[in-house]
Amino acid sequence: MKKTLxxxxxxxxxxxxxxxxxxxxxYYNHLYLESKVNGKTARLVFDTGSPYTCIDSIFVAxxxxxxxxxxxxxxxxxxxxxxxxxxxxxxxxYTISGQEYxxxxxxxIQLKPIVxxxxxxxxxxxxx
Numbered sequence: 001m002k003k004t005l006x007x008x009x010x011x012x013x014x015x016x017x018x019x020x021x022x023x024x025x026x027y028y029n030h031l032y033l034e035s036k037v038n039g040k041t042a043r044l045v046f047d048t049g050s051p052y053t054c055i056d057s058i059f060v061a062x063x064x065x066x067x068x069x070x071x072x073x074x075x076x077x078x079x080x081x082x083x084x085x086x087x088x089x090x091x092x093x094y095t096i097s098g099q100e101y102x103x104x105x106x107x108x109i110q111l112k113p114i115v116x117x118x119x120x121x122x123x124x125x126x127x128x
Contacts, residue, residue, distance in 0.1 A: 030045045030046070030047075030115060030118075030119070031045065031046040032044065032045050032046070032118060032119070033046065033096055033123060035094050035095055035096045035123075036094065036095040037055060037059070037063075037065070037092065037093070037094045037120065037121060038063075038065055038091075038092065038093055038094075040059075040063040040065065042059060042094070042120035042121055043118055043119060043120050043121075044094065044096075044119075044120065044121045044122060044123040045111075045115055045118070045119045045121070045122055045123070046122075046123050047122045047123070047124060047125070048125045049125075050122050050124035050125065051124050051125060051126040052103065052105060052106060052107060052122070052124040052126065053092065053094060053101075053103040053106050053121065053122060053123055053124050054106060054107045054108070054109050054111065054121055054122040054124065055088070055092060055106055055107075055108055055109075055111075055120070055121040055122075056108075056109065056110070056111035056112050056119060056120050056121055057108050057109065057110050057111075058110075058112050059111075059112075059120040059121065060108055067088045067091045067092070068091065069088065069089040069090060069091050070086050070087065070088055070089070070108075071086075071087050071089060072084055072085070072086060072087070073085055073086075073087040073105075073107065075107050075109070085107045085108060085109055086107070086108045087105050087106065087107050087108070088103070088105070088106040088107075088108065089104070089105055090102060090103075090104060090105075091106075092106040094121075094123075096123075109122075
């Protein structure tokens with residue numbers, strides 16, 4: 001019941017925010033938005049627990065995306081520990097419903113092994 005309510009609430013929020021140009025929303029045990037990341041077609045999974053827009057390391061490598069402003073940072077997740085990750089600073093752009101956004105910071109994480117091959121990145125709650 002909680003999953004259904006969350007799903008319907010998220011769909012309503014997306015449809016309201018995106019208006020007439022709403023992107024295709026996919027559901028594979030998570031909500032995905034079709035988008036473009038630095039011009040490359042991508043599926044971003046919506047994650048209410050993430051404050052950032054994150055990008056999958058395999059997607060970055062396979063898409064030959066290059067960034068010049070990368071720093072190291074520490075990031076926590078579902079567990080108690082933190083991992084050292086590479087973070088893109090002010091260079092990751094993503095397009096949703098024809099609107100382009102630039103993420104202030106975008107951790108590069110190993111997302112596909114956790115969520116599955118559908119996920120190329122995470123759209124965090126702060127960026128919504």
